[in-house]
Each structure stands twice: as structure tokens, then as C-alpha cells.
Amino acid sequence: MTNPSAGIYIHIPFCAKKCLYCDFYSITDMSRQDAFLEALFREIAATKSILTFDSLYIGGGTPSILPAHKIGQIIDQIYEQFNLDVLAEITLEVNPGTVTLESLKAYRERGITRLNIGVQSFQESDLQWLGRIHSVNDAKDAILWARAAGFDQIGMDMIYGIPGQSRRAWIADLHHAISFDPEHISCYMLTCEPDTPLDRMRLHQVFETMADGDVCDLFETTATELSEHGYPLYEISNFARKDNSSDANRSRHNQKYWTDAPYLGFGPAAHSYLAPVRYSNHRDIATYMADLNSGMLPVVEKETLSIEQQLMETVFLGLRTIEGISIRRFEEKSAKPFIILFQDILTDPELKKLIIQTPEYCSLTFQGMMVLDSIAGMFVDRI
Secondary structure (H helix, E strand, O other): OOOOOEEEEEEEOEOOOOOOOOOOOOEOOHHHHHHHHHHHHHHHHOOOOOOEEEEEEEEEOOHHHOOHHHHHHHHHHHHHHOEEEEEEEEEEEEOHHHOOHHHHHHHHHOOOOEEEEEEEOOOHHHHHHHOOOOOHHHHHHHHHHHHHOOOOOEEEEEEEOOOOOOHHHHHHHHHHHHHOOOOEEEEEEOOOOOOOHHHHHHHOOOOOOOOHHHHHHHHHHHHHHHHHOOOOEEEOOEEEOOEOOEOOOOOOOHHHHHOOOOEEEEOOOOEEEEOOEEEEEOOOHHHHHHHHHOOOOOEEEEEEOOHHHHHHHHHHHHHOEOOOEEHHHHHHHOOOOHHHHOHHHHOOHHHOOOEEEOOOEEEEOHHHHOOHHHHHHHHHHOO
């Protein structure tokens, strides 16, 4: 795998309603949209880069709350300021409860090339439990409208591990998603992130979290079912439809996070990475806008990663992918050969079913991915 070009992420911090499980920064005060966009454009204009970019990802929050002309203004600003390839992948995250056929057509006309639709579930009870604003019919309509609007790159987000969810119900959800023939499916395990309403419910024993063994079973079920239907896993949560042996349906943008590629982030709580330096913006829209209105960049934290930290990230992020750790990339940063540094792990007979090594990569089997954190920890202990 060659090093990809750089990517750009835009964080739109508005939601009609906060979902129980979400720990991404967002607010529900829609009156601040225009002021936010003015600040966002100042941040973009104040950032210089000689990099070439081939992906732009507009996430949130709920970016599809913004009308197409405002999304178009953001895209125009990026093209004006940066060297964004004319064939760039430009992704918009979409909540099914916020779009129509007409709005999706308008997004496409303004430059969006790929949609990432937050379906989460095709079970009405699960959507209500998660606190989603859309219904199953809304999700189905959004997918069909996306095709009718001319999109040939459609991704769906799904969630598993919901309390009470059976293997049979999850397989039905997967088959429902597959029936729409999307190019991409992301399947995320429900996680109780600190300080979310979901985590507070857990602490008050409102519900019982799914047992680790059952979650692992659902992960293995996900990987097996999707692979059998033409959607091989390429990252622990991501599956792309295989067309003519091509990997073109993978998310070009998200792969940057796993391969040490550079990226710029704009908006509150957005992160940027220009190796070995990582920046993060204020996780508060008022502070974010105040800094920019005062002529300052809204950076709250800047960290220069040590060689050890870079190696640890190479291990953790690489093992999430089906290719695995790039041995060449690791050795470019490390003073020791990969095979010598991790010899005891690579030759341990008990790990043979979990780890695969080739001259170019070190990766995990499906069974290994189910204990990703433990195996990654073994590697990190030897760095």
C-alpha cells in the first residue's frame, strides 16, 4: 500500500437531538449556524498547506442539517484554499431524518460524491432505544432517494451490541442493509463512552450491557455474513463491496487515519495530524468562534509525538486493518528490525491462529481481531 494523499475533515457541530451513545461534540442551538460558518471560513483561510488532498469528509454532529448551498460554500472554500484534487472523494454524513430526495439531489449538484447514512438499525425498537430521530421507513427512503439522486457511493452505519439484541436480529439487520446493495457498510459495537447519557444509564443500572463473549460472537457473525455477501472486512469496523477485485469502495478518507497519512481538521473538536505533530481544536463552539473572531487559530492542544508514540500508533492502527502493520513503515521509524523486536510474539505457537506475518505486513486473523487490544498491548510492551 502506498502512502495516500492528505485528507480534510470538517466538523459540523449541530444536531436536532443528541443520541444517547454519542460522544462527538455537538449542540442543538441551530441559531448559531451562520456565525459558525463565518468562523469556519476564517479558520480555513488562515491555514496554509502545500499538500495535495484527495478526500474531504464533512461529519458531525449532523451535517445534513445544513442546506445544500451552505455545504456548497464549505466545499468552495476548501477548493479556493487548498490543492483538492478534482476527482477527490467528498463525503457527507447524513441522518435519514433530515433529508429529502430534493435535498440529496442538491447536495450532489454542489459537489458531494459520497454519502455516509446513519441507519444504525432496521429495528424500530432499537432506533427508539438509541434515541435516533429517524424511523426505519425514513432510513429506507433515504437510501432509495440517494440512489435516485445519482449517488454511486453510498455507505451505511450500523450498530450492534444493543442490550437484548439477538444474533438472529442482527443477521436480519445485516441482510436488510445488504439488500440495498450499498458500496460500504460500517458496523460499530455499541460503547458506553464516559459522560454520555448511555453511560449514566449504565451506571444507574437502567440496562445491562451485553457480555463480552456475546459481542465477540456478533463481531464474528458480522465479518462472516458480510464477507459471504461480497463485503470483505478491511478494517475492524468497516466493510466494502468488492467490485471486480477492486478496493475502490473503501472509504478513501478514513483509511488515512489508519495509515499515518496527514490530515487537516476544521471546526470545534476537530483534529489535525502532520507527522509527528497532532493538533486539536476547542471542544466548545463559543470558545472556537471567540478565538477566530480575535484573529487566533482555535487550537487548544498541540502534541509532538515521540518515536515511541509513533510506533505505538503504527501498531494499534495497523492491527485494526486487514492488511495489518506495514513492516516497512514501522522500520522507517524504528531503530530495530521488526522481526527481531517482536520475535517472541511472532514465534509463539499459541498466537499462530491469531497473527499472520508476511514479508511486508503483520496482521490479525478474525479471531485475533476479537482480542485486538490484548495483542496490540503485547507489541506495545516491547517498543
